[in-house]
Amino acid sequence: MDILRTPRVTLLARPQFLEPAHLPVQWQGESSDGERLAEFAGRLCYMSQHNPAGRTTADYLRNILTQGHGSVFEHSTYVVLIEGISRSCSHELVRHRAGWGYSQLSQRYVDESHAAFVMPPAIQGDPELESEWTRQVAAAQAAYVSAVERLMAKYEWVESKVHRRKMAREAARSVLPNATEVKIVASANVRAWRTMLELRLGEGAELEIRHMAVACLRLLQQEAPSLFADFDIYEAKDGSEASRVGFHKV
Numbered sequence: 001m002d003i004l005r006t007p008r009v010t011l012l013a014r015p016q017f018l019e020p021a022h023l024p025v026q027w028q029g030e031s032s033d034g035e036r037l038a039e040f041a042g043r044l045c046y047m048s049q050h051n052p053a054g055r056t057t058a059d060y061l062r063n064i065l066t067q068g069h070g071s072v073f074e075h076s077t078y079v080v081l082i083e084g085i086s087r088s089c090s091h092e093l094v095r096h097r098a099g100w101g102y103s104q105l106s107q108r109y110v111d112e113s114h115a116a117f118v119m120p121p122a123i124q125g126d127p128e129l130e131s132e133w134t135r136q137v138a139a140a141q142a143a144y145v146s147a148v149e150r151l152m153a154k155y156e157w158v159e160s161k162v163h164r165r166k167m168a169r170e171a172a173r174s175v176l177p178n179a180t181e182v183k184i185v186a187s188a189n190v191r192a193w194r195t196m197l198e199l200r201l202g203e204g205a206e207l208e209i210r211h212m213a214v215a216c217l218r219l220l221q222q223e224a225p226s227l228f229a230d231f232d233i234y235e236a237k238d239g240s241e242a243s244r245v246g247f248h249k250v
């Protein structure tokens, strides 16, 4: 039985900015396509492509954050693959609706007999808690395997094997714990990313999703520093990382 302790976040897609030849911007400083796309959209509103203040992209986007003109961030979308998170964590993630798209592993179609399980951060490092948790999860997995076998026999009359498996797995999954690992593709524009990160990086957020959000933030800060630079990662009193946002919900 595989036990996972940390989320894995992989970038799947980033924006590609195609500058229109008839509206060139006087760019200043280094920037990524996602940042330039947001700057281009902002400058279009005032037709300020000639960059009268001589701002770098980083300065320009910081000014947008200061003014709370967050709609220009809706053009830049980043898509990630998140693995090593539990079903309860993904359930919290998918509550974020505006500007988000999701595709999650289906427990009706996929056999979970060899699923991995995600150990909650609070349990990690405590030998007694870890061993009790592992025992409970292994028992749940065994119950799932047994239920699938019995349900497959019960539904023997169903001609399509694919349909029969789906009928068995959709019922058997009810005994799987919240800790069962899921894989999910999540797409969001930068405004939506910022809202989710602000909520899930706070010290009041559940620990596992906080860890996931920190991993997402680090990746996004590398991809588009100017769009996420105001998030400050620090070690909270509980020993885990958290983050404060400089500009609240733009």
Ligand SMILES: Cc1cc2nc3c(=O)[nH]c(=O)nc-3n(C[C@H](O)[C@H](O)[C@H](O)COP(=O)(O)OP(=O)(O)OC[C@H]3O[C@@H](n4cnc5c(N)ncnc54)[C@H](O)[C@@H]3O)c2cc1C
Pocket: 095, 096, 097, 098, 099, 192, 195, 199, 200, 204, 205, 206
């Ligand atoms: C610490 C914490 C504890 C939580 N505890 C619980 C809990 O006990 N039970 C529970 O059910 N949930 C809980 N949640 C989830 C929470 O209620 C939200 O569902 C989740 O944080 C998504 O936030 P959101 O709706 O602002 O996000 P999004 O859906 O991404 O929306 C972003 C913003 O868009 C606007 N918006 C989106 N949809 C609408 C709409 N239909 N109408 C008007 N404006 C809209 C709002 O301004 C919203 O803030 C918790 C969240 C956190 C961070």
